[in-house]
Amino acid sequence: MAKPAAPDFHQLESLGEDIKRYVLSILGNDLYPPDPFRYYSGLAYAIRERLIRMWLATQASYYDSMSKRVYYLSMEFLPGRFLMNYITNMGMEDGCRQAAADLGFSLDDLAEEERDAGLGNGGLGRLASCYMDSMATQRIPGYGYGILYDYGLFHQRIVNGWQEEEADNWRRHGSPWVIDRVEHLYEVKFYGRSEAYTDPQGVLRYRWAEADTVMAMPCDILIPGHGGKHVTNMRLWAAASSTGFSLRDFNQGDFLGAMQSKIHSENISKVLYPNDEPIQGKELRLRQQYFLVAATLRDIIRRHKKSGPGFDEFPDQVAIQLNDTHPTIAVAELMRILVDEEFLGWDEAWAICRRTFAYTNHTVLPEALETWPADLLGRVLPRHLEIIAEIDRRFLLEVAAAHPGDQGRQNRLAIIDPASRRVRMAHLAIVGSHKVNGVARLHSDILREKVFPEFDALYPGKFTNVTNGITPRRWLLQANPALSRLITARIGPDWTTDLDRLAELLPLAEDPDFRKDWRAAKRENKKRLARYVLRKSGMGINPDTLFDVQVKRMHEYKRQFLNVLHVVTLYNRLRRDPHLAVPPRTVLIGGKAAPGYFMAKRIIRLITAVAETVNADDAVRSRLRVVFLPNYCVSQAEKVIPAAELSQQISTAGMEASGTGNMKFALNGALTIGTLDGANIEIMEAVGRENIFIFGLTAKEVEATRAAGYDPGRRVAADAELAEALDMIGRGYFTPSEPDLFAPILDNLLRHGDYYLVTADYRACLEAQDAVNALYLDPEAWTAASIRNTANMGFFSSDRAVLEYAKNIWNIEPLGE
Ligand code: NBG
Structure with a gap:
């Protein structure tokens, strides 16, 4: 018998009518x-219905x-806009363009109406979103779990040359993509105390007494894989008060008091916390982390129990990936659930934990490695501190057995630092996981070796x-779209899910006609960006530069x-x-500062x-322009990156864990100027040394230079151009009315x-x-190198990752299918 035809979820004929009905x-x-x-x-609601x-x-x-x-736990996701992504992944672009046109709009203009979901700071959150797309496309059964912040990363405005922050109330007009699951609320506890008791069998047990509770409501955002057949979801938790407000206080006339606990x-x-100064003292951040973890584990365990097997099979059914140390309290929470609520023995519970968790490290910057003061953690999560102390005690016995008498080593490895009484979350994550990974080869080597x-x-x-x-x-x-069309015309569409196929473009680097088309696509993108810059800042930039x-x-x-x-x-x-x-240049720089x-x-x-000085100087006008792009975000990146020809990836070697912008630029045919840092090294190996501009100290040389006591003064004295540039900045050439403005930058350089x-x-x-x-x-020659960059980027697909x-x-x- 013939297989029944798959239902046509897309139903393009009724799209126009659906849009009107939803309005x-x-x-x-x-x-x-x-x-x-x-x-x-x-339109968004019409797509949403099909997606559901x-x-x-x-x-x-x-x-x-x-x-x-797999459950991907992350305090940050950075999806940007959804509409066009859904439409392309679901293969509905032609139908949507037609429907929009019939209603008197261009689809691109409608797409511009959407506000970015900016629920992350930068690379770490965007990586999580790329992985959601790839898991859906590659049919890896899994979910993202995070927090539905009301306010994402702040909106950046530039006022008189300075950054100003504005709250990013991204859901002010609601979001058609968020599906509130009001029927699945969970309780999450905080504070209170840990209470010992003896159970009827005479076993000493612990429970969490006198805790406050907050409700966690799941909100789902659906993620269609490419081809549209497999759809997964990101479950983001929103906090709701468990009590509404206190009627008693209210009746006594204290309305604000009554609202207090709700607030x-x-x-x-x-x-969302911007990743600035150490946030380790911030109780609210710890509560956010536990909120994510507690609600998520409840959900995972509910699903596990529903599917039947007991806890011994938990790690065969469940993998939990900790995206950086932010959700690491999950290790203690799973132990608490297994030992205190499911009454498993410690060793059995611990074996389950270790087989379940894996931890990804995303930075070696010491200030970003999280630690929590033990007394703060103990106040907010009393039972968890006890559990961490017990994990630590057993772990240090292991260390002592391997290195008898080496107290220094025990102190260095301890989860709770005996000197500062701070809980080192990375140590907890390493001890509680079966795998720990870095995010580029150099970074993983540095983790292991240093x-x-x-x-x-x-x-x-x-x-x-x-x-x-x-x-991709x-x-x-x-x-x-311009470059995609060109690529698909030559090698077919399969590269979108099998990025290694781009290698088929390599011979075309020798083909002058193809190079001409390649340049035309880039030029179209440069014109698009120039229009965008003009619209946003009133400034004209020349696409022929x-x-x-950066x-x-x-x-x-x-x-x-x-x-x-x-x-x-x-x-x-x-x-x-x-x-x-030299060729005329337009230097574009954008980014938010914490x-x-x-x-x-x-x-x-x-x-x-x-920028003000250079752009006002008629002597260099047609040769050099400098633009600061305000409010860099995902939707802006989508316009900037395809138009770029030179990608600046110039971090101090050893400090950028990987970078992912570097991959996006190269994929879009920009040539990289960069240091041997993070994934730049692997990009260089892939595209070939002659198609990238590498300069500067290596990570090892950086270490040696610092160890030898680097003297910037000598370097500056020996380099007239450098001295001149620093001098101009330092004495106010660019800010004559405030000559000392940049003294702190120079101090950092020359004095510190x-x-x-x-x-x-x-x-x-x-x-370089x-x-x-x-x-x-x-x-x-430039175009050939550009083609070779794109052609060699197959490895950097998140599908591979x-x-x-x-x-x-x-x-x-x-x-399977
Ligand atoms: C960032 C690194 C980047 C890396 C992304 C994604 C954090 C803590 N780390 O180099 O700085 O590309 O993570 O792995 O945001």
Whole structure:
């Protein structure tokens, strides 16, 4: 008998009518005047309905297959906008374009109405979102779990050259993508005390007494894989008060008092912490972490029990990935549930935990390795502190057995640092997991050799690497239609789910006609970006200049300052020699500084000051422009990256764990100028040394240079151009009315040893830029190198990355068709 035809979930014929119906029924609005936001929302609801039907079918297939599932726990997700991603992944683009046109709109304009979901700081959150896309596409049964913040990362405005932050109330007008599951509330406890008691069998047990409770409500955002048949979901928790408000206080006339506890509870999912100054003292952040973990584990265990097997099979059914240390309290929570609530023995519970958890480290910056004061943790989560202490005690016995008498080693490895009485979350994560991975080869090596060598010695084979990846659907197919069309026309569409296929483009680098088409696609993207910059900042930029781009969070280690020094030097050279044989350039820099990060904010001000001066100087006008792009975010990245020709990845070697922007640029045919840091090294190996501009100290040289006591003064004295650029910045050339504005930046460099080694890499950076100029003056050679970059980026697909996790860490097979 023939298989019944698969239901047509897309139903494109009725799309136009559906949109109109949703505008009326859900939004309660008139169809006239034809307001684009209303029609965007109507379209979104029409897509959502189709998505839900496919998601239900996927869920049924999970239950049928009884497959092991992975739970990706992350305090951050950075999905950006959903609409176009859904439409491309579901293959509905033509139908939607037609429906929008019939209603008098362009689909692209409707898509611009959507606000980004900015529930993350940067690379870590965006990585989580790329992995959701790849898990759905590769049919890896799994879910993302996080928090539905009311306010995502702040919105950045530039006022008089300075960053100002505005609250990002992204759901002010509701979000059609969030499905509230009001029927599945869980209770999460805080505070109170741990109480010992004896059970009827005479066993000493513990329970959590006199706790406050907060309700966690699951809100689902569905994630369709490419091809649209497999849909997974991201479950984000929103906090709700467990009590409403106190009627008694209210009756006594204390309305605000009555609302107090409600407000206190609901604060938990109010706002995402920007990754600035140490947040380790911030009780609310700890409560957020536990809130995510407690609600998620309840959900996982509910699902596990529903599917039948007992707890001994838990690790065969469940893999939990800890995205950085942020959700590490999960180790203690699972122990608490297994021991205190399910009454398993300690050893049995511990074996389950270790087989279940795996931990990804995303940074070696010491200030970002989380620790919590033990007394704070004990006040908020009293039973968990006891459990951590017990894990620690047993763990240190293991250490002592392996290295008898080595008290120093025990102190260094202890989970609770005996000196500071702080809980080292990374140590808890390492001890409680079966695998620990870094996010690029160099980073994983540094973790093993420098940051955690004694753990590596204790647990051979536990440390591993999974180099990050990015989803080609969002970052090439959707963001770069011009290039995607060209690629598909030559090699067919399969590259979208099998990125290694891009290698078929390699021979085309020798084909002048193809190179011409390649340049035309880039030029179209540059024009699109120029229109965007004009719209956003009123500034005209010329698409026939070299687009040199650095977009990422502002941080000293990422060295936006080194980029500025290159700009100032180029400016000086051009002023001295207006006929200098270099291509005209537009330097675009964007990124948010953490609100409390003084130096990063000052560097933004420096960039805007240099931009004002350079752009106003008629002598260099047509040769050099500098633009600061306000409010860098995912949707902006989708416009900027496809237009870039030069990608700046110039961190101090050893400090950028991986980077993922570097991959997005190269995939879109930009050439990288960069240091041997993070994934740049692997990108260099993939694209070939001659198709990338590498400069500067290696991670080992950085270490040796610092150890030898680096003297920036000597370096500056020996380099006239560097001295000149620093001098101009230092004496207010770019801010004549406030000559001392940048003194703190210079102090850092010249008086405090230049920790990030900007001056050490300056000359090498300039030489690399000379090579950039020379190659750009030969458009055929540049284009060939650009094609080779794209063609060699197959490895950096997040499909490859999640399949590596599935095989080597989660022990999960992708589902069949
Ligand atoms: C960031 C690193 C990046 C890396 C992303 C994703 C944190 C803590 N780390 O280099 O700085 O690409 O994680 O792994 O945000």
